[in-house]
Amino acid sequence: MTLRVAIVGGGPAGIYAADQLVKSDVDVSIDILERLPAPFGLVRYGVAPDHPRIKEIIKALQRVLLHPEVRLLGNVDLGDDIKLEELREFYDAVVIATGARSDRALEIPGEDLQGSYGAADFVSWYDSHPDAPTTWPLEAEHVAVLGAGNVALDVARVLAKTGDEMLTTDIPAHVYEGLKAKRATDVHVFARRGPAYAKFSPLELRELAHSPNVDVVVHPEGFEVDDASMAHIGRNKQAKMVLDTLANWVGREPTGKPHRIHLHFLEQPVEIVGDDGSVRTLRTERTRLVGDDSVEGTGLITDWDVQAVYRAVGYRSSSVVGLPFDERAAVVPNDGGRVLDLDGERVPGTFVTGWIKRGPIGLIGHTKSDAAETVAHLLAETTETATSREPAAVDAFLLERGVDVADLEHWLKLDQHEIGLGETAGRIRVKVATRLEMLDAGR
Template sequence: MTDSNRPLRVAIVGAGPAGIYAADALMKSDTAVSGRGVSIDLFERMPAPFGLIRYGVAPDHPRIKGIITALHKVLDKPQVRLLGNIDYGTDITLDDLQSFYDAVIFSTGANADRALGIPGIDLDGSYGAADFVSWYDGHPDVPREWPLTAEKVAVLGVGNVALDIARVLAKTGDELLPTEIPANVYEGLKNNKAIEVHVFGRRGPAQAKFTPLELRELDHSPTIEVIVDPEDIDYDEGSEQARRNSKQVDMVANTLQDWAIRDVGNRPHKLFLHFFESPTEVLGEDGKVVGLRTERTALDGTGNVKGTGTYKDWDVQAVYRAVGYLSQNVTQLPFDDQAGTVPNDAGRVVADDTAEGAARFMPATYVTGWIKRGPVGLIGHTKGDANETVANLLEDSANFTGAAHPDENAVIEFLEGKQVPYTTWQGWYRLDAHERSLGEPEGRERIKVVERHDMLKASEPEKA
């Protein structure tokens, strides 16, 4: 049993929105605050916090990055400590965490691309969305250069990530220069050869997963002409029902309809939104992408589609698949490879199933965010996940075995003993100030530091 005379010690692995929302939920809980209180350490693989917002949101979306302001307030609380540049499974294990903390929450997110099983998907010139997003967001663990030689590009998928990729590919480097993109990304985009970007969805406008605001933002660029074929505006009863049931679906459909009936303008870069085209094969020659084959689909009355047997080959030299993210296996936890999640019941990690079929849980081990429910929904949706997981953690807390070494200094001594160069919340303030100082001479809010060793150096306190 844990000692009720000290704060409940909780480790959260992953300092993106999901992990920070979990920390916030713990601190706001009446059970935790009015009773023994909580002491929380957030472990982050990157030297900087904020996960998806720093490394998964397009640089021309400062509105979404504004969420960082709210997350900052959580990390400023005295009950929370950030320990960055720590690789779970290498620098620290679950056994280690369980010796220092009463409970562990995993919020490791999803940073890999879901597979798309069509012929040619592995050709040179065929890319995953996650890799490209990591490149233009200045992730330290990806190559510094990206091949942008294709004049005609296909993007597979009709979600917000597909829109981000299409927009970044269609914009000029100079349009994106005022953002926080680092120099290597600007140089790459400045030399980008793309003049046509084709976005493909296998279903219709009412089934697209864009949010209305993201969709409309496509049309704001002075260099991008957004084009929708009037033949792609079609609805069946299932589609009409979806429009009646959701204001967002109806707004997206109305925007696409308006674009379909307008005259095509003369902006230099063309961005085509294609519906009812199901990718069936990436075409190659000498190991490189030379085209995309799609099958025309038709609505079946329910909002789903069926193939028509009519195929079309599209002249493209690169293909980006944005068909969903996938979480990766978490060391020492069970994992459902198909769902890409850790098996859980409302956040409690399921260890295995008994013969009677009743779930058994890993002691004091929880999940939240995309590793809990899969990579669906917007950033704000992880708040509900966090609240559910934390409520169950607190319900279970009376039966926790308790940490063997709960003193806050114990884990620091452990990391320093292993010579792990960890960063802190104070270090983030120093890195943040450094990035802002890099941007100031150019009139930019910040320029993101890319190299891990440069991030670590900027995070260190100044030597006396």
């Protein structure tokens, strides 16, 4: 028997699941259904353009797509183009790997004011996601970024650097024009905990200081380290490296560069204050370390004069049509990747992997181990249930629905088209931004 498996989601989680299946001792036939005309998910649409090294992972992911047991069916949307129950006609098992690309709510007053943005939406814009708008409001001179992770650093860095600095990357013309016209001079990054608990990677943090146009200012107020902090960095090598870098910068005077990134620790956002419906002030409360890796409020309130706020406090998965969803945890209920209904009973032949399984935490290594766990359960439990087992049956179904499927050949043509645009501009690549242009280029 050849096991027929559909994987919904063409990002790292879905592709790693395909890789695990291909490497198993079971004969498999795998279709990866991806909503966009291009694969690779947040590796393509969530990594900042000026971090091309991270995108090297695309080469490894693409090797999986080249396996003869794997087909890419791009531009196919679960729920609109094909329903979950319809997939069961063609596949013995369905693996949901749709990830997370929405913003987690901060849940403070003023979050919905004009000028208050989710970081994920901004990332989608500067990464040229086909569902993102082609313009972005960048009139604010003083900007707040809320969060202490790499996404917060990416947003702060993109806001602070000049458009011309970003022109060496893969951004298309509309993103360059937007960044070139932005007015931000000061970008303030706020973390509610102390510097020992910042979730920046050491490399990303050090890169903040590489721009010839940006000074990095680490404010001494709130730069506190207690015994619990020291114990934390003793257990976490990366946290120690981050703290060492920050300690070298703390209190350092700006050198006169035209843009500044300010890092503030032990400041907890409590309200975004508006005027005529637009952001005018960020209100924070000073926190203090309490000796158990957590913080508490002190009641000391500070108002910051900003005209825009970017919330980088985490991604959030969205519900999947036809599956139960835990709104609080923002995951599909599961046991080791085996989907459970609202009564805790197994949903036969249905699995999850990646962020939709465990929440938007962890790095690529966690995604690989997620896939291994899910695929082990799939192989142990799945039997032959599909009634239309030939790949051509799926193709005919989607054709009848009028779906313009973007397969692997389409992606390879689009890939070469973007590389060709880059060569013309003296860059590695220039992204094609709209869905229609992506589909046309792939033809």
